[in-house]
Amino acid sequence: MHDPNDPLSRAAVAACFDLARARIDDPDPPLGRTADAAALESALAGAICRRGLGVDAAMALVRDVVVTNAVALDGPRFVALIPAAPSLAAKAFDAVVGAHSFSPESWLESAGAVAAENQTLRVLADAAGMPEGAGGCFVSGGSAGNLAALAVARDTRGGVGSVVLVSETAHASIDRAAHLLGLTIRTVPADDRGRLVGAALDDGFGDDDGPAVCAVVASAGATNTGAIDDLVGIAERCAAHGAWMHVDAAYGGGALFAPSVRERFAGIERADSLVIDPHKWLFGTLDCGALLYKDPALALPTFRQRASYLDLLQAEGAWNPSDYAFHLTRRARGLPLWFSMVVHGLDAYADAVERVLELARNAAETVRAADHLDLLVEPELSVVVFERRGWTDDDYAGWARRLLADEIAFVVPTRWNGRVVARAVFLHPDTPDTLFDTIVESMR
Ligand SMILES: Cc1ncc(COP(=O)(O)O)c(C=O)c1O
Numbered sequence: 001m002h003d004p005n006d007p008l009s010r011a012a013v014a015a016c017f018d019l020a021r022a023r024i025d026d027p028d029p030p031l032g033r034t035a036d037a038a039a040l041e042s043a044l045a046g047a048i049c050r051r052g053l054g055v056d057a058a059m060a061l062v063r064d065v066v067v068t069n070a071v072a073l074d075g076p077r078f079v080a081l082i083p084a085a086p087s088l089a090a091k092a093f094d095a096v097v098g099a100h101s102f103s104p105e106s107w108l109e110s111a112g113a114v115a116a117e118n119q120t121l122r123v124l125a126d127a128a129g130m131p132e133g134a135g136g137c138f139v140s141g142g143s144a145g146n147l148a149a150l151a152v153a154r155d156t157r158g159g160v161g162s163v164v165l166v167s168e169t170a171h172a173s174i175d176r177a178a179h180l181l182g183l184t185i186r187t188v189p190a191d192d193r194g195r196l197v198g199a200a201l202d203d204g205f206g207d208d209d210g211p212a213v214c215a216v217v218a219s220a221g222a223t224n225t226g227a228i229d230d231l232v233g234i235a236e237r238c239a240a241h242g243a244w245m246h247v248d249a250a251y252g253g254g255a256l257f258a259p260s261v262r263e264r265f266a267g268i269e270r271a272d273s274l275v276i277d278p279h280k281w282l283f284g285t286l287d288c289g290a291l292l293y294k295d296p297a298l299a300l301p302t303f304r305q306r307a308s309y310l311d312l313l314q315a316e317g318a319w320n321p322s323d324y325a326f327h328l329t330r331r332a333r334g335l336p337l338w339f340s341m342v343v344h345g346l347d348a349y350a351d352a353v354e355r356v357l358e359l360a361r362n363a364a365e366t367v368r369a370a371d372h373l374d375l376l377v378e379p380e381l382s383v384v385v386f387e388r389r390g391w392t393d394d395d396y397a398g399w400a401r402r403l404l405a406d407e408i409a410f411v412v413p414t415r416w417n418g419r420v421v422a423r424a425v426f427l428h429p430d431t432p433d434t435l436f437d438t439i440v441e442s443m444r
Pocket of ligand 1: 141142144173222223248249277
């Protein structure tokens with residue numbers, strides 16, 4: 001299994017590189033499909049056996065079962081949920097990361113990878129305007145980042161049982177993080193555009209007799225609508241009450257690189273912690289979430305693992321990513337982003353993000369012009385929420401299934417003000433404007 005001259009291993013390596021290359025080179029991969037569990041169980045039956053099936057049989061399973069039964073998240077026709085759109089350079093470098101098995105949990109083991117990841121984190125911190133000294137690590141995504149940030153908030157500003165103020169539009173992972181951390185969620189109403197405004201927090205802080213508020217979670221790009229909360233107002237309240245300000249920019253953070261909307265993020269620089277998912281709108285590969293703390297030293301008491309076999313790794317002053325979230329061994333998941341940024345430069349990132357914003361603006365215009373549709377929320381970033389006059393919940397579900405089955409687009413409904421409605425999310429700069437025209441026509 002480890003001999004590079006072994007014919008079986010050589011054939012496996014060649015087949016995998018061919019497959020990866022073909023996918024990387026495909027500008028518009030098939031949308032793919034899902035299958036029922038029983039069909040896949042039977043297709044995979046006996047695949048792992050005593051003597052191995054060999055490369056041809058294994059690759060047939062990869063092609064016919066694994067690859068086919070997946071909806072292509074990274075393709076230009078995936079406009080549901082929150083898509084991904086990794087650059088080709090990032091995808092290719094992801095294979096390099098796998099081949100090297102870097103171990104950037106510690107400086108001692110993978111100093112080069114840690115330094116490159118830290119350079120990337122600094123670029124993100126600069127985009128947000130965070131102070132010198134801000135830092136953190138790459139985690140698997142927004143959920144992991146939100147959990148880690150709230151753990152530090154709890155340990156520095158409160159304790160088990162203390163309160164986290166969140167808007168009703170915050171991502172679902174915040175509620176689960178609070179549950180895991182023994183924190184109490186107190187929900188604060190959002191305004192009619194789905195934004196949490198600073199003044200709405202005043203009641204939420206409550207009086208001095210109740211449990212202390214340890215943190216406020218603000219969204220900079222709420223998942224459902226792309227709304228950006230009133231970050232300045234929230235920062236002011238957090239400062240006044242000594243609460244930790246966590247900004248969840250897992251989806252929206254990519255737009256920090258777009259000059260046309262940058263001012264909407266005013267106040268983000270005051271965050272105590274910030275999450276941006278490069279695997280969403282910064283064209284990184286899955287799974288890659290950036291977690292930044294204004295003062296990373298605060299995370300050590302929460303996360304540093306202590307053991308005699310780690311002593312050497314934790315020599316005075318060593319920067320170890322394992323100190324900044326819950327993990328020890330970790331993949332160098334920030335490196336594909338770093339490589340892609342080095343190759344293309346930040347101007348290319350700004351252009352690509354701006355193109356995505358333009359797609360959303362054009363889509364909103366198309367909705368406004370259509371006599372069968374209503375635009376429900378003016379898109380702040382790249383999410384367009386709209387409805388088809390007269391449709392029932394079942395109409396939306398049937399329409400979404402048809403578009404996927406016909407390989408036109410992957411788009412799923414959501415709910416807005418209690419009603420099932422349509423939602424399109426753009427993240428791929430090469431999505432053609434005509435895709436949304438087709439989607440709109442399919443709703444007649
Ligand atoms: C605003 C926001 N926060 C957190 C998350 C969770 O991110 P992940 O799926 O990477 O855990 C998402 C996912 O869409 C999101 O949109």
